[in-house]
Amino acid sequence: MERNSLLRAYNLRMMNRRQFLGALAAASASGQSSKRVLIAGAGVAGLCCAHELTRRGYDVTVFEGRARPGGRIETLREGLAPGVTAETGATRIPDTHHFTLGYVREFGLSLEPFHAPDGADLFHIRGKNLTFQNGKEPDWPLDLSAEERKLGRLGLTRRYLLPPVEAARPEARSPRVPPAISAADRTDLEGYLSGQGLSRDAVELVTLGFSPTISAGQMLLVEASSEVRDTFYHIRGGNDLLPAAFARRLAGKIHYGCRVLAFTQDDSQASLVVERGGERETHHASHVICTLPFSVTRGLFEGARLSPQKRKLTDGLPYFAMSKVFLQMREQFWRKQGLSGFAFTDLLSERFWSLGPAQASQRGLLLSYLIGPKAERLDALADTERVRATLEDAERLFPGARAHFEGGRVKSWAADAWQKGATIRLPPGQLGVLAQCASPEGRLHFAGEHTSRWSGWIQGSLESAQRVVREISA
Ligand SMILES: Cc1cc2nc3c(=O)[nH]c(=O)nc-3n(C[C@H](O)[C@H](O)[C@H](O)COP(=O)(O)OP(=O)(O)OC[C@H]3O[C@@H](n4cnc5c(N)ncnc54)[C@H](O)[C@@H]3O)c2cc1C
Structure with a gap:
């Protein structure tokens, strides 16, 4: 019985004082105090759960497998010249992300624009470099109809991709997937665009720079969930200052180097089995929160009394492979070229x-x-080969890259054993999975990027954390 139920039973004279104190001590010893919560994962979702629950008087313990907080927010500094930082994961914060910006403000962090305010963006298509600035479209070397050519990339995007995103706008802060987006969740992006009559080359133009085989619904959701009005930001000094600020406030409550091996629960408590320094430990509490991505949870819920539907999800969801290759340049020579x-x-x-x-x-x-798919192709190469191939592409786009190059760093999220992927990948028709990932099961609660309609963004992890805090403290 939990502390509140015990108190109620005592007040109703269902037990005497001695029995009440004995039961209370037993409950606390086995971790059943309704104020004790265990959290798996110290990514931004786990950290935010811990921060908000601590604020509300809960006794929280966070178990993180790595030796650092932040998960998919990771800023590289080592291996780069002093002052140079590289974001391997989350890089840009839309100016509409009220949860993310709220914590940035709370922790006194400062922001800088993510995209340089000046300079033209480049397109490289069929061997040609084309610049795009102030909305002026280049002469695309593509087989486009007269109408498609007149509209250009911007006009095509506005006409064929923007309407569902615009229709979702009134629900900008709602945690459910906007119906206008769900309605578009039937096919992949290529099918979605060609189904509206776009030629093959027009589809290529609109989707240049990302995979057309992504689900149209998920692509539109990511856009609707970013809904940037004016600008994207980056945290000055590195985005990892955000998880670091949470972690500093939680200090001794985070246990690093602790791999979660199993989640279990019975009628009176939920538990975590953890491996620390080669030894196994079992911890009990009234509630356990899982913030681990469902790419790494296969087999961890065997004794957890999950519904078959949830068990299927925790036994493995598809995730996108994402890779970044960073080329350190002696100076930003491209800016001098406009x-x-x-x-x-x-x-x-x-x-x-x-x-x-x-x-x-x-x-x-x-x-x-x-x-x-292109990340998967790059991941098959050795690191030195990845840097070489990227530098070759960079030289085609930004002549002078080779002469200014000082060194390269590589990050593959699919190859990262703590993540096994970057962000959840939903095939067409699967947007409803996000709500299923989020639903609590008994004393087990689920937060993280994969449980929010702001999936793919820090905002989603923070929103999910606040939802779980409400579930527990309601
Ligand atoms: C390449 C990339 C680009 C992105 N770009 C952006 C962007 O520009 N803007 C933006 O807002 N968001 C972006 N995101 C998304 C954002 O980074 C994530 O939504 C967010 O950081 C996820 O936080 P989380 O706490 O939900 O999960 P995670 O950060 O994955 O946290 C889970 C934690 O669990 C730990 N863990 C895993 N297994 C175990 C285990 N068995 N035992 C104990 N601990 C374990 C992991 O080490 C990790 O610390 C990007 C993500 C990626 C990968």
């Missing part, structure tokens, strides 16, 4: 971004960012 360092291409390096201080003469990074 370029932003951002590019969309039909090469193996499908997208380039740049990161660096405002002064072009200072060091910066050109990075390629691959999602899905």
